[in-house]
Amino acid sequence: MQLSRFSETDTLQARALFVGQSIDLKPFINKSLLAMTPLMAEAGEQGCVVLFDYGVVIVIGLSSAEEAEFLSDLKALIMAPFDKPETEEIRINLDPPKAGKVEDGKLWLAEFNIPSLQIVSDVWPKAWS
Numbered sequence: 001m002q003l004s005r006f007s008e009t010d011t012l013q014a015r016a017l018f019v020g021q022s023i024d025l026k027p028f029i030n031k032s033l034l035a036m037t038p039l040m041a042e043a044g045e046q047g048c049v050v051l052f053d054y055g056v057v058i059v060i061g062l063s064s065a066e067e068a069e070f071l072s073d074l075k076a077l078i079m080a081p082f083d084k085p086e087t088e089e090i091r092i093n094l095d096p097p098k099a100g101k102v103e104d105g106k107l108w109l110a111e112f113n114i115p116s117l118q119i120v121s122d123v124w125p126k127a128w129s
Contacts, residue, residue: 003034005046006061006112010094014060015067016124017087021080022055035114038122043070050121055079058121060092092120 006012025039034040034048043049043059044066050058057074059067075081091106098108109116 003048003112003114003117005042005048008046009061009112012061012092012112013089014058014092014120015087015089016056016058016121017071017085018056018082018125019071019074019085020055020078020082022053022078023051023057023074024077024079025051025053027077035118038118040114040118040121048117050118052125056125058124060117060121088124090124092117 028039028041028051031041034042039051041049041051044062047059047061047063047066049060049062049070055078057071059070062070089105092112093106093108094110094112095108096110099110101108107120109120
């Protein structure tokens with residue numbers, strides 16, 4: 001089932017940021033979450049974020065202003081923040097026949113659902129290693 005936050009679009013912009021040595025996720029545990037492992041929460045008007053305790057945050061479908069506001073709010077929870085976070089961007093396209101294809105900074109999915117976005121978010125930062 002398509003994630004309702006993304007029902008009006010067939011393209012999402014996503015950004016992975018390695019912001020520090022770790023992120024304290026405890027304050028998010030009692031919040032309304034989309035998913036727990038990895039931790040996924042709504043953010044901005046139409047977006048979501050995926051947070052990892054090892055210092056990575058994935059922002060999906062956020063405007064630049066929404067991303068800046070979220071990162072500013074997150075700052076107090078980042079241990080040993082980096083002066084200049086490592087970042088990577090990808091465009092996620094909705095196209096079932098091409099699902100799973102990755103090419104030139106673009107990824108295709110069959111649906112914008114929680115499990116699909118969690119898998120992308122979980123695998124993506126590990127590819128940096």
